[in-house]
Amino acid sequence: MKKIIFAIMAIMLSASVFSHGPTPQKVQESVTIAASPEKTWDALKNYSEFKKIMKVRSFKDKKMKIKYELIKKDIPFSDYNAQIRVKKGANDNECIVQWTARFYRTYKLNPPIPEGQDDATAVAAVKEIVGPGLAEFKRFVESK
Amino acid sequence: MFIFYDMFKQKKLSTLNAKIYHLFILTFFLIILYFYFFYYFKDEHISKAYITNQGDNTVSIIDLNTLKKIKTLKVGIAPLGITILQNKKLVFVGNVGTDDISVINAVNDKLIKTIKLDTAPLSLASNPDETEVYITDWFKNNVLTISVEEMKVTRSLKVGKTPSGITFNKKHQYQIITNRDANTIEIYNKNYNLVKKLKTGDHPFGVYTIGDFAYTANVYDDSVSVINLIDWSIYDFLVGAHPYNILAHNKIAYITNTVDDTLTIYDLNTKKEIKTLDTGETPENLDLNVKLNLLVVTNWGSNSISIFDTQSLRLIKEIKTGAQSRSFGDFILQ
Numbered sequence: 382m383k384k385i386i387f388a389i390m391a392i393m394l395s396a397s398v399f400s401h402g403p404t405p406q407k408v409q410e411s412v413t414i415a416a417s418p419e420k421t422w423d424a425l426k427n428y429s430e431f432k433k434i435m436k437v438r439s440f441k442d443k444k445m446k447i448k449y450e451l452i453k454k455d456i457p458f459s460d461y462n463a464q465i466r467v468k469k470g471a472n473d474n475e476c477i478v479q480w481t482a483r484f485y486r487t488y489k490l491n492p493p494i495p496e497g498q499d500d501a502t503a504v505a506a507v508k509e510i511v512g513p514g515l516a517e518f519k520r521f522v523e524s525k
Numbered sequence: 526m527f528i529f530y531d532m533f534k535q536k537k538l539s540t541l542n543a544k545i546y547h548l549f550i551l552t553f554f555l556i557i558l559y560f561y562f563f564y565y566f567k568d569e570h571i572s573k574a575y576i577t578n579q580g581d582n583t584v585s586i587i588d589l590n591t592l593k594k595i596k597t598l599k600v601g602i603a604p605l606g607i608t609i610l611q612n613k614k615l616v617f618v619g620n621v622g623t624d625d626i627s628v629i630n631a632v633n634d635k636l637i638k639t640i641k642l643d644t645a646p647l648s649l650a651s652n653p654d655e656t657e658v659y660i661t662d663w664f665k666n667n668v669l670t671i672s673v674e675e676m677k678v679t680r681s682l683k684v685g686k687t688p689s690g691i692t693f694n695k696k697h698q699y700q701i702i703t704n705r706d707a708n709t710i711e712i713y714n715k716n717y718n719l720v721k722k723l724k725t726g727d728h729p730f731g732v733y734t735i736g737d738f739a740y741t742a743n744v745y746d747d748s749v750s751v752i753n754l755i756d757w758s759i760y761d762f763l764v765g766a767h768p769y770n771i772l773a774h775n776k777i778a779y780i781t782n783t784v785d786d787t788l789t790i791y792d793l794n795t796k797k798e799i800k801t802l803d804t805g806e807t808p809e810n811l812d813l814n815v816k817l818n819l820l821v822v823t824n825w826g827s828n829s830i831s832i833f834d835t836q837s838l839r840l841i842k843e844i845k846t847g848a849q850s851r852s853f854g855d856f857i858l859q
Contacts, residue, residue: 404579404603404621405825407849437786438766444803448784462767462784464806464826481826483783483807491664 406458406486406500408507411479412515416522418445422467424522425478428432431518434510436462458484458503478518480511572814573631573858574821575616577604580848584618584627586634589814589821589857592832597656600627605690607854608649608658610673614858617658617671619646626660626671631858638676642669649852650691650700661688663703668702668713673852682717685709690732690770691855696740697754703729703757710752725750726761731770731781731810731853742768749780751793756821762796764789768812770853772820774835779794779810781822788822788831790838800838804831809850812857821857823850 414421422445425431434448446466461484470476484507488498572589577600584604586596602622609616609631616629624645628638644662651658651673658671662681668688670680689705699720700713705728712721726743729750733740739752748761750770765782772779773793780789786806790799806826813820813835820833828848832841 404605405849407580407825464786481806483826 404485404500405460405483405505406504407481407483407513408504409479409481410508410515411477412417412512412519413470414476414478414522415474415521416476416525417474418467418469420525421476421478421522424525425465425467425518428518428521431465431514436516440463457487457497457506459487459489460485461507478515480515482507482511543841571681571715572817574742574812574830575607575609575618575629575631575852575858576823576846576850577607577618577852577856578828578847578849579605579621579825579851580828582622583847584616584629585846585850586846587821587830587846588720589817589819589832592844594844595849598629598634598636598831600629600636601625601639605851605853606646606648606660607852607856608651609855609858610651610655610658611671611859613655613656615655615673616651616749616858617649617651619649619660621645621647626658628676640671640676640678643680647689648691650693650854652693653695659691659693659700661691663687663689663705668700682713684713685711685722689730690741690796694734694754696736699734699754701732701734701739703732705744707732708743710739710750712739712754718734723752723757723759725752725759732770733773735773738773740771740773740778742771744768744783747782749778749791750815762791764791769808772811774813774814775817779811779813779820781811783809784827785808786826787836788820788833802833802838802840805829805843808857810852810854812852812855814857814859816859823852823856825849825851 434453436452439448440447440450449463451461462484465480468477486500486503488494574587578584582602584598586597601620604618604620606619614631616775624642627641630637645665646660648661660669668682669678672679672774685704687706688702690703692701698715702711710725714720724747725741727745729741729743730744737754741750744767750761764780765787766784769781769783776793778791788802788804792799804822805824807824808822811822818835820835822831829843829845831843834841
């Protein structure tokens with residue numbers, strides 16, 4: 382009986398884990414910076430840390446938005462595209478920097494998905510770049 | 526009317542006149558009733574956009590006459606593909622998280638049926654008779670057929686690798702699919718026999734067909750392939766970065782560029798770009814309402830739709846929808 386219950390649970394679990402299709406994953410995080418949008422935008426364009434991991438694909442001054450693609454290798458996600466934009470804050474000396482990343486897991490074929498190549502792994506890996514990246518950029522701008 | 530009533534009282538009109546008077550009142554009310562029903566049914570017939578929000582398992586319903594969101598409907602997990610049966614007023618939504626299809630009645634916008642599949646539905650299309658709905662099964666390389674009458678899968682057709690976009694050509698009665706990872710387009714006839722398989726640009730995803738042509742949006746080489754369905758000739762033209770889907774009307778093509786956050790408008794006669802418009806973030810799919818001159822683009826990145834006027838080629842409005850709006854397929858109830 383225990384075996385049967387275990388089998389049913391295993392089937393249910395595997396169904397919930399493996400049933401996701403080729404769905405693009407999204408990580409979107411923001412940070413509020415105590416500096417004007419213009420000053421922050423200037424800083425972002427020249428900021429070298431982001432350029433170590435991502436290549437600038439294009440940027441729009443009018444919309445204060447930069448598009449990136451990835452240059453970093455050995456990562457558990459694929460087809461990564463991102464944009465970082467500067468938005469107005471609550472007052473003139475405050476702004477919001479938003480980082481949006483779109484990517485897929487590395488394994489795109491039929492389930493079962495090998496360990497470490499699934500959606501959750503991909504999302505966690507991107508979050509590890511985005512969160513600390515934004516925090517570091519905030520320190521950089523506010524210390525200037 | 527009251528003047529007549531006074532006349533009736535004061536001058537003591539004859540019985541014949543009284544009858545005319547009653548007839549007059551009856552006619553008057555009939556006219557009011559007629560206009561009441563006319564407007565009542567007119568209001569029922571509104572054009573609506575159905576937006577699948579893959580991030581929050583909902584469909585946002587937008588009234589395209591008033592440009593307002595009128596309802597948010599819970600469907601299965603991770604809804605992506607969609608197709609609408611215009612005459613039967615049924616909306617089919619594919620949920621890739623729960624491997625099923627949600628069927629919505631477009632008259633009252635209620636979920637009426639969930640059709641279970643044994644695979645994740647990527648994109649959907651229907652035949653012009655609206656008797657069948659076709660679904661691409663990306664993982665197992667199949668196209669499934671759902672009988673609309675029976676509301677269940679009645680057929681599974683083996684196709685080429687990674688079938689992605691699907692559409693139906695009314696003129697030639699062709700079912701057309703793109704094979705994303707094989708860089709091909711496959712054309713099947715009514716009897717499910719392969720008529721033609723052609724090379725497209727790199728990574729063809731969205732596909733559109735009208736008249737004697739089919740168009741594919743090729744994600745990796747930033748191009749569109751134009752396929753002639755009679756002599757099978759093919760040519761490509763360049764668009765913005767990472768095009769995702771395409772639509773053509775009156776020899777004008779509209780293409781969403783996911784990485785540029787733009788919409789390319791291209792003249793298929795002169796083979797020249799007309800204009801590039803800004804959309805929301807990561808624009809994915811698009812559909813037209815020809816009567817209202819509206820083009821609707823779904824923005825995966827900004828969780829919204831952008832609505833453009835196809836006459837002035839200007840943005841009219843951006844409306845917030847749900848998380849990760851996609852709507853891969855025809856999503857406007859005309």
